Amino acid sequence: MTLLSVKDLRVGFGQDPAKNEIVKGVSFDLEAGETLAIVGESGSGKSVTALSINRLVDFGGGRIIGGSIHLTRADGSVLDLTQASEPVLEKIRGAEIGMIFQEPMTSLNPVLSIGTQIEESFRLHRGLTGRQATAAAKDALDRVRIPDAARRLRYAPNQLSGGMLQRVMIATALACNPRLLIADEPTTALDVTVQAQIMALLAELKRETGMGMIFITHDIGLVAGIADKVMVMQAGQAVEQGALDAVLDRPQHSYTKHLLSAVPHFESGRAARTDFQRKQGEPAALSVDGLTVRFKVKNGLFSRAQGAVHAVENVAFDLMPGETLAIVGESGSGKSTTARAILGLVKPTRGRFVTHKGSISDATDPATQMVFQNPYASLNPRLRIDSILAEPVIAAGGKVTSETREKMRALLQRVGLPEDSLERYPHQFSGGQRQRLCIARALMLNPSIVVLDEAVSALDVSVQAKVLELLVDLQKEFGLAYLFVSHDMAVVERIAHRIAVVYAGEIVEIGEAASVLANPQHSYTKRLISAVPSIDRRNQRFEIDTRQVPSLVRPPGYEPPEARWRDYGADHRARAEA
Known part of the structure; x- marks a missing residue:
């Protein structure tokens, strides 16, 4: 049975969405109990596609400007979500379509307890109150293998680790046994052992409930482990889709081939570097x-x-x-x-x-210098790049001279950025370019x-x-x-x-x-x-x-x-x- 059918979906943003189209004619079908993986790089439109299914894109300045999204409901009726009113969508979100977001710390209210936030789903969709809602919230935490669930219901989000918080998000999303689960990069920020636990949990819950799942990720290894079908997106379009083995083993589109070739495959040490030899008597750095x-x-x-x-x-x-x-x-x-x-x-x-x-x-x-994880948070948005590169020199007691600016230009060239980058601001660069700027800054003091x-x-x-x-x-x-x-x-x-x-x-x-x-x-x-x-x-x-x-x-x-x-x-x- 087809659970979800998306046909020629088009989504735009801004005052004139038709001129600023982000998702351009995407179509796919999802059967009950099936997992579709949507893969692509940042800006490809995969998250906007997911947010459009439950119409959350409406709250982010987006608008569906074409196409249809048909959901088969529990009673067998078929509803076009693009035409549904907000009161109808409020009943569907959480009850029939669950969603797990990428970053749990921004998805959970920091001033409310874990229990209060999980109980909300039971109050809204099942009408439970008081002790009944609390008992249901405890059962939800037990379901996702959080130990000592009764005590942790009273915890604030900052008292739990990233892996635990993601389990809380899963518990909330699955509280009302939705027929469709959308997981948007749910393991990106997690370590491999915690990631494996989240994947095991999702797979077990899918087997138990028979729900369909849309899994959004850029990790091809995860796709291979969980998906039945794969859809590859680039620049708002679905450039290739099909069965898992067909897409991974016999990719047809050049972008799919590029993605697969760029993925670092783990080879149990066979790909480890061998270009370093210790020199006898050399002091350690x-x-x-x-x-x-x-x-x-x-x-x-x-x-x-x-x-x-x-x-x-x-x-x-x-x-x-x-x-x-x-x-x-x-x-x-x-x-x-x-x-x-x-x-x-x-x-x-x-x-x-x-x-x-x-x-x-x-x-x-x-x-000793450092390059941090997040290139978006590592650069002061109010400073030009020349001021950012000058920071370590000034902090070390030096002065910005003509030689310093010459070194800035040389380092920018070395990390593959144009010389005019010095007069620009961080928001004018992509994530990869920002990390190159962070590397250049780290090298300013030799x-x-x-x-x-x-x-x-x-x-x-x-x-x-x-x-x-x-x-x-x-x-x-x-x-x-x-x-x-x-x-x-x-x-x-x-x-x-x-x-x-x-x-x-x-x-x-x-x-x-x-x-x-x-x-x-x-x-x-x-x-x-x-x-x-x-x-x-x-x-x-x-x-x-x-x-x-x-x-x-x-x-x-x-x-x-x-x-x-x-x-x-x-x-x-x-x-x-x-």
């Missing part, structure tokens, strides 16, 4: 020894510490000139805290880190070490491939040492020479990238690698893992036992497990 970061836990402003969060515990490694060390792990593992402590953005409890130019004392050390904290995770796959290629070229040209923080194992395989796996604040495995990825020894490393989506894993059966990361809160005075290590090669060792 960065040496970290016994780095520990703890945050005190207090019940009140003036109360004594009740314990401490052991965010980073006894981390040690060497990073050589021209080498890339990737730090991988899930959210809360301590990988970003490690990077920030090295830069002086977080005060370490103890430990020592030294560059070949001397000890790092604060965040203005010119030897650093020997660049810390990249999820520096390509917010970029589309083709843009991501170009930025990774640029990073490799710059490393070879300037002899840069990269500390590359990431949760994307396929990207890590392409750029890292060595890998440090961090779990619960501690390094549990470290060594040559090819060896760690091909022959993981610690159970957590194995779990990370098994969760990596791959284009070769078709209709993957994701398994729900109920294991929880151990609490990092320890009582006052607690010191962890000394780690025992085992060697698995010349440059590969892992912690011995109990």
